Amino acid sequence: MASPQLDVDGIVETLEQIHQRGHSAHTVFRDWVKLMLFALQNRDDPYLEIVDNYRDRGDMDHPHGQRSVDLFSKAFGQLQERMAVTSADILGAVYEEYGMSSDAFGQHFTPHTVCKTMAEIAGVVNESNDTEDRQTVLDPTCGSGRMLLVAGRKQPEALFVGQDKDPLCARMTALNCCFLNLDAYVIQGDSLTVEFQGAWQTSYSSLGGSVRELDGEEVEELHEWVTDAFENTVEGDNQRSPDQGTDTGMEDRTPPVGMSVPSEQASLGAFDSSD
Numbered sequence: 463m464a465s466p467q468l469d470v471d472g473i474v475e476t477l478e479q480i481h482q483r484g485h486s487a488h489t490v491f492r493d494w495v496k497l498m499l500f501a502l503q504n505r506d507d508p509y510l511e512i513v514d515n516y517r518d519r520g521d522m523d524h525p526h527g528q529r530s531v532d533l534f535s536k537a538f539g540q541l542q543e544r545m546a547v548t549s550a551d552i553l554g555a556v557y558e559e560y561g562m563s564s565d566a567f568g569q570h571f572t573p574h575t576v577c578k579t580m581a582e583i584a585g586v587v588n589e590s591n592d593t594e595d596r597q598t599v600l601d602p603t604c605g606s607g608r609m610l611l612v613a614g615r616k617q618p619e620a621l622f623v624g625q626d627k628d629p630l631c632a633r634m635t636a637l638n639c640c641f642l643n644l645d646a647y648v649i650q651g652d653s654l655t656v657e658f659q660g661a662w663q664t665s666y667s668s669l670g671g672s673v674r675e676l677d678g679e680e681v682e683e684l685h686e687w688v689t690d691a692f693e694n695t696v697e698g699d700n701q702r703s704p705d706q707g708t709d710t711g712m713e714d715r716t717p718p719v720g721m722s723v724p725s726e727q728a729s730l731g732a733f734d735s736s737d
């Protein structure tokens with residue numbers, strides 16, 4: 463059963479209206495996630511490419527406000543509203559709910575309450591903790607990023623690193639980290655073979671979170687940093703005495719790519735429907 467405590471019916475109904483027009487549920491959800499991510503990065507070309515696909519399939523025949531691009535925009539607004547009220551993984555809950563009607567996707571993520579307990583067990587400390595050290599919180603199979611989100615509510619100052627081999631999941635995590643205004647790297651790639659296909663960086667700002675996709679060189683740098691830091695963490699853990707506790711990740715290492723993004727990207731209100 464999909465996250466029963468989270469009300470995502472309104473969002474699912476909006477996306478369902480697009481689905482009813484003959485687009486697969488997977489296509490609708492994937493395009494919605496991509497549109498949000500491109501809009502937040504002000505990346506007009508890939509954004510308009512998706513819009514054009516719907517236009518080519520008769521989207522302009524619907525009245526203004528009812529075109530698929532308007533409905534995608536409405537669903538984004540509904541998502542932001544629900545996120546503002548709950549700070550929970552609404553996106554993942556929509557994925558769970560919406561994916562149930564599809565053969566092409568659909569899986570279940572860890573319930574929020576369990577995520578909270580796991581964050582506590584892993585030693586993610588509360589905001590009030592007086593240590594100067596910045597924690598790094600890693601989820602190598604992050605799904606929609608729910609664990610990172612829950613950890614981020616406990617320790618918003620930490621650096622978060624999520625990885626998932628599924629591109630849709632990696633994108634959901636990047637969006638979630640941006641929505642929660644966290645400093646994070648989100649990697650699309652296999653954690654076992656340590657291959658990276660792409661990555662996003664989200665950055666904290668007092669104006670709200672921002673997100674950008676890293677270029678090839680930056681992905682390489684990130685790959686080097688993650689593999690080095692992980693090797694050091696494993697070595698460190700092996701040398702650690704049992705009473706020294708558990709690391710949440712790769713503490714005290716400088717991340718490879720600067721944390722700042724252009725200020726024009728630092729707004730969550732960037733999703734415009736296109737005429």
Ligand SMILES: C[S@@+](CC[C@H](N)C(=O)[O-])C[C@H]1O[C@@H](n2cnc3c(N)ncnc32)[C@H](O)[C@@H]1O
Nearest residue numbers: 571572603604605608626627628631652653654
């Ligand atoms: C059940 S979900 C858990 C997601 C999240 N950690 C949570 O607790 O909600 C498992 C995720 O692991 C990802 N996954 C499985 N094998 C992987 C691998 N070798 N590398 C990266 N991601 C992987 C899947 O794509 C899926 O999104």
